[in-house]
Amino acid sequence: MSVPEKTDFIRDIVAEDLRTNKYGGRIHTRFPPEPNGYLHIGHAKSINLNYGIAREHAGGICNLRFDDTNPEKEEQEYVDSIIADVRWIAGTIDERIYYASDYFEQMYEWAVALVQKGKAYVCDLNADEIRESRGTLTEPGTDSPYRNRSVEENLNLLTRMRKGEFPDGSRTLRAKIDMASPNINLRDPIMYRIVHEDHHRQGSAWCIYPTYDWAHGLEDSIEGITHSICTLEFENHRPLYDWFLDALEIYHPQQIEFARFNLSYTILSKRRLRQLVQEGHVSGWDDPRMPTIAAYRRRGYTPESIRTVCEKIGVSKKDSIIDVSLLEWSIREDLNKHAQRAMAVLNPVKVVLTNYPEGQTEELPAMNNPEDESAGTRNVPFGRELYIDRDDFREVPPPKYHRLSPGKEVRLRAAYIIRCDQVIKDASGEVIELRCTYDPETRSGGPAANRKVKGTIHWVSAQHAVDAEVRLYDRLFLKEDPNEAPEGKSFLVNLNPDSLQVLTGCKLEPMLGSAAPGDRFQFERVGYFCVDTARTASGAPIFNRTVTLKDAWAKIEQRGRELTPAP
RNA sequence: UGUCGGGUCGUCUAAUGGCAGGACAGCGGCCUUUGGAGCCGCGAGUAGAGGUUCGAAUCCUCUCCCGACAGCCA
Numbered sequence: 001m002s003v004p005e006k007t008d009f010i011r012d013i014v015a016e017d018l019r020t021n022k023y024g025g026r027i028h029t030r031f032p033p034e035p036n037g038y039l040h041i042g043h044a045k046s047i048n049l050n051y052g053i054a055r056e057h058a059g060g061i062c063n064l065r066f067d068d069t070n071p072e073k074e075e076q077e078y079v080d081s082i083i084a085d086v087r088w089i090a091g092t093i094d095e096r097i098y099y100a101s102d103y104f105e106q107m108y109e110w111a112v113a114l115v116q117k118g119k120a121y122v123c124d125l126n127a128d129e130i131r132e133s134r135g136t137l138t139e140p141g142t143d144s145p146y147r148n149r150s151v152e153e154n155l156n157l158l159t160r161m162r163k164g165e166f167p168d169g170s171r172t173l174r175a176k177i178d179m180a181s182p183n184i185n186l187r188d189p190i191m192y193r194i195v196h197e198d199h200h201r202q203g204s205a206w207c208i209y210p211t212y213d214w215a216h217g218l219e220d221s222i223e224g225i226t227h228s229i230c231t232l233e234f235e236n237h238r239p240l241y242d243w244f245l246d247a248l249e250i251y252h253p254q255q256i257e258f259a260r261f262n263l264s265y266t267i268l269s270k271r272r273l274r275q276l277v278q279e280g281h282v283s284g285w286d287d288p289r290m291p292t293i294a295a296y297r298r299r300g301y302t303p304e305s306i307r308t309v310c311e312k313i314g315v316s317k318k319d320s321i322i323d324v325s326l327l328e329w330s331i332r333e334d335l336n337k338h339a340q341r342a343m344a345v346l347n348p349v350k351v352v353l354t355n356y357p358e359g360q361t362e363e364l365p366a367m368n369n370p371e372d373e374s375a376g377t378r379n380v381p382f383g384r385e386l387y388i389d390r391d392d393f394r395e396v397p398p399p400k401y402h403r404l405s406p407g408k409e410v411r412l413r414a415a416y417i418i419r420c421d422q423v424i425k426d427a428s429g430e431v432i433e434l435r436c437t438y439d440p441e442t443r444s445g446g447p448a449a450n451r452k453v454k455g456t457i458h459w460v461s462a463q464h465a466v467d468a469e470v471r472l473y474d475r476l477f478l479k480e481d482p483n484e485a486p487e488g489k490s491f492l493v494n495l496n497p498d499s500l501q502v503l504t505g506c507k508l509e510p511m512l513g514s515a516a517p518g519d520r521f522q523f524e525r526v527g528y529f530c531v532d533t534a535r536t537a538s539g540a541p542i543f544n545r546t547v548t549l550k551d552a553w554a555k556i557e558q559r560g561r562e563l564t565p566a567p
Numbered sequence: 568u569g570u571c572g573g574g575u576c577g578u579c580u581a582a583u584g585g586c587a588g589g590a591c592a593g594c595g596g597c598c599u600u601u602g603g604a605g606c607c608g609c610g611a612g613u614a615g616a617g618g619u620u621c622g623a624a625u626c627c628u629c630u631c632c633c634g635a636c637a638g639c640c641a
Contacts, residue, residue: 008580032641033641034640034641036640036641067641069640069641070640070641072640073640073641126639127638127639130638130639131637131638134637135637136569136637137569137570137636137637138569139569140569141637168639169639171639172639181570182569182570182571183569183570183571183636184569184570184636184637185570185636185637187637190638190639192639193638193639194639195639209639211638211639211640211641212640212641213641216641232572232573232634232635233634233635233636233641234635234641235571235572235635235636236570236571236572236635236636237636238571239571257572259573259634264578270641312579312580312590312591313579313580314579314580314581316573316579316580317572317573318573318574318579318580319572319573319574319633319634319635320578320579320580321578321579322578322579322591323577323578323579323591323592325578325591325592326578326579326590326591326592328591329590329591329592330591332603332604336603336604337604341601370601370603370604371604371605400602402602403602411600412600413600413601414600417600444600445600449600450600452600453600454602455600455602456599456600456601456602457601458601522601522603524601524603525601525602525603526601526603527603549601549602549603549604550602550603550604551602551603552602552603553602554602555602556602
């Protein structure tokens with residue numbers, strides 16, 4: 001009996017290579033981020049792919065490798081965040097952490113070897129001159145005047161480049177391939193550039209740094225990678241990847257490209273994410289509105305839900321945009337099964353039960369998770385004064401409104417049925433208190449509890465309530481494609497001004513007061529929430545809304561509004 | 568008309584010459600002590616034109632559309 005495995009074109013290649021014993025039965029992948037920013041949801045797809053393929057085969061391994069070849073953009077802070085994020089998504093990473101910068105000496109030796117073979121040369125052209133001589137997409141380039149230097153002169157110059165005798169940008173080491181190649185990447189690409197800048201791990205050891213095209217295949221070769229999986233934009237670079245490895249006659253992994261992950265209403269360019277952080281449009285890389293892995297974690301997403309998304313979307317070479325609703329479905333699916341239920345009143349209005357004995361209190365058992373009997377129950381304190389959500393009362397109820405209104409009844413979740421007798425307002429006409437009576441016979445689970453009322457609402461005992469701040473997040477951008485901006489405008493015009501709503505003075509059931517950062521709950525009838533790492537100045541906890549519950553009432557109201565002609 | 572790559576429901580993805588299926592989204596209904604969840608149902612697709620074949624999303628030809636590449640970024 002065999003269950004058909006979910007596969008994709010890359011897994012098919014891997015399986016075929018295994019069948020033909022191409023790499024002696026080895027499977028070795030790698031995830032190679034550049035430490036120049038935080039990882040985002042797009043990287044999760046790659047992490048899942050590379051670690052996933054490795055784990056699907058006995059003896060398969062995956063390296064986390066920092067592609068730290070550009071000291072101008074890279075920082076230790078990013079290294080640290082990336083390690084934490086990869087661990088969170090992939091689970092154990094077996095401490096297989098590597099750095100391209102550790103291979104700089106070996107790379108240099110190979111560069112010397114290429115010079116000796118007459119396949120690389122030192123070029124004195126500056127950046128502008130190189131660009132001009134490269135030609136265009138439709139016209140061939142022209143040879144550099146330095147292309148035919150002797151091996152000795154090249155070796156001498158390369159040595160002096162490394163020693164630091166020349167200023168930034170004055171010289172480069174280039175591969176001698178073909179200035180007329182229809183593939184621009186093959187027109188004598190640059191292997192080393194001079195950059196007098198300290199490296200976050202190498203310090204001042206180097207002032208020449210390898211470019212991606214030169215370095216990446218070497219890194220893969222050194223680590224014995226079998227399948228070097230990258231995104232589509234490197235497809236045109238594969239001939240170059242192959243050329244370097246062949247010219248050096250060293251171990252040759254196989255580069256395979258797949259389509260990167262895009263998300264609707266979201267921006268995933270690291271450059272733009274950095275801009276959002278640096279210009280203060282968000283509070284940081286882990287602002288819960290960001291699409292970074294750190295932000296999803298802080299917002300309350302589970303790694304499982306993100307993995308589920310990655311599995312659902314598959315792997316192909318087709319440019320695609322994933323609908324954010326898939327992400328929302330995935331986290332709801334997970335949290336519905338696992339999240340502890342709680343009652344929280346975000347926008348409180350006081351209810352006084354006039355027939356409930358003054359000073360009396362009782363503990364009512366409430367289910368922790370109706371989806372999971374084994375989660376058991378907890379006791380929620382009940383008393384004469386309660387808070388309910390302002391939204392759950394209407395003085396003039398619209399059609400099909402099942403909640404509280406004057407003279408009408410509702411059930412209080414896990415408690416009694418109450419009837420609203422009197423509405424008390426302040427001078428400005430705002431409702432400040434509801435006077436109600438409760439029916440003692442209708443205690444939840446009791447003998448007369450079966451009486452039908454249309455609605456059930458959540459509540460919190462005023463005497464026992466815990467105060468908290470609650471942050472409601474909405475999508476950061478208003479447009480499905482945030483890059484679609486009017487002529488001359490940037491993506492920033494599409495920022496959603498209401499992406500964050502801060503609610504203070506929210507009333508929570510007491511159990512929530514002792515929740516720890518990262519704890520996730522379903523606030524019944526409202527949504528899923530997660531305890532933030534920060535607290536308010538007064539010490540109150542802060543809850544981040546992960547995602548709303550699917551709200552059928554919102555849809556009914558919306559339709560009602562559409563059907564009612566504007567006054 | 569430089570090179571490379573890609574086009575299947577709104578979105579993502581199966582079908583690898585043999586009934587175009589699934590998921591998300593949408594819509595309708597049932598149920599409900601969360602207007603949650605759950606259950607049932609509906610609509611929706613092979614870019615176009617030719618060809619090969621008993622049979623084509625799949626193979627061939629042409630056309631159209633989309634993406635990547637002219638950093639000393641990755």
